[in-house]
Amino acid sequence: MSSSNVVDLISLIYSFIRAERDRYEREKGVIWVTDLVRCPLKRVYEDRYPDLVLQEIFKPSLIIGTLVHRGLENLLRELVREYSVETEVEGSRDVILDDGSAVSIRGRLDMLLVRDFERVAVEIKSSRSDKNIPQKHHVDQVRAYNWLMDLSGSILLYVTPARVTQFYIEDRMDDSEVVSRVTSKKAPRYSWECSYCIFSVMCPYKIEI
Template sequence: MSEFKLVDIIYRHRIEETVKRIDKKLDNEFYITDLVYCPLKYKYQKLYKELTIASAINPTTLLGEFAHHGIEKMLIEILGPDSVKTEVETEKSIEVEGILYIIRGRVDALIGDYIVEIKTSKSDASIPQNHHILQTRLYLWLTGYRKALLLYVTANRIAEFVIDKPATDGEVSDLVRGIIVGAPAPRYSWECRYCPYSVLCPDKRIFVGVTEA
C-alpha cells in the first residue's frame, strides 16, 4: 500500500485543474482575469504552459486560494446556504471588430443584491487597488449586478469597499482589443516583478522603486 501524501494530492489536483482550464479555452474566449492584467499573459499561458502550471502551484497562490475557500465557507455558515452562492460561473458575449468574443468569470460569492469579491494581502497599504476595482467592475458588467463588496483580508485588518459602477461595453471592448494587439504591455508598471513569464518576455520592464498600485 502506497503512503498517503496530502501535499501530492493538493499539487496534483491543482496541476490537473490548471491544464484543463488552459486546454479548454477557445481562441475567442477570455476570462475576466485575462482582461485585468498584462495582455501578453493571455498569449503566454498556452505558449509556455509549464510556467503557467508552476505559477498555479506557487505557495503564495495556493494560500490565497485556501483563504478564499475558507471565507466562502464561513459566509455560508453565518448566513445560511440559501442566502449565499459561491464560486458562481457566468459568461457574456461581446462583439469587437465584427468578431464575437465570450467573456467568462467566476464570482467568489453572491449575497442578495451584492457580488462579493475576496482579496487577500500581506498589507492593507493602498487598498482598494486599481486592478482589483477594475476586476470587480468587470464582474458587475458580466453578471448584470449593480453593487459589489470588495473584501480585503490582510494581516493588518479586514476591510470592505462598495463598488457600484459596472464596466461599460466600451471599456470591455477596449480591454479585448488590448489582448488582441498585445498592448499595453505591461498594463501596470509593477506587473513584471511578479510575472512568471518575465524571464523570457521581450517587453519586460524594470521600474526601480515602484510598488504595486
C-alpha cells in the first residue's frame, strides 16, 4: 500500500480545520458568544497552554461536526425558499462593564434567514446522543445571539443518530445578563463541563458529577 504520489487528503482536511480554528483567534477587548456559555477558566488556560489546545484540533468527532455544519449549510441554502439565506453571519455589540470599561461581544451565526422584518438564526448542533436536548448551554448560546443581532428568534437544529429535530427559541439575554456572564468567575459554568475539559488534568477547580 503506497501513497507516495497520490493527493494527501488528510493534509488538506488538517489545513482546513486549522484555518477554521484560526478564525476564532483572540483579540483584545473582544469576547465571543461561545465564551459566555462555557467555563471562564478555559479562556485563561487556552492562552496559557496553547499546545494542549492544538492537540484537540484533529479529533475525529469534531471534524465530523464541522462536516455536518458545512453539508447542512449548503443543503439548506438549496431547500429554504421562503427566506433569503446567509451563512456564517458575524455580528458584534458593545457592553459597558461595572468598572466603566467596554468590551465587544462578537458572534457568528451558522445561518441567518431573513423575510421582511423577520430575522431568524439557525444554529446547527451535531452530537452522539439526543439526551436532554435542547441543552441548556445551547439555549443560552442562541439567547445570546437573539440579543446580539436583535433576532426574532433562533432555531436550534439537532442532528444526532437517534433524532433530527429543531427547537425555536425566542427568549433573549439582556445587557445585564451579558455583563454578568463576562465578569463571572464561576468555574465551571455548567456542572458537566469538567468531564469533557482538556484542562481537567491540571485544574484545581475540577468537579466530579
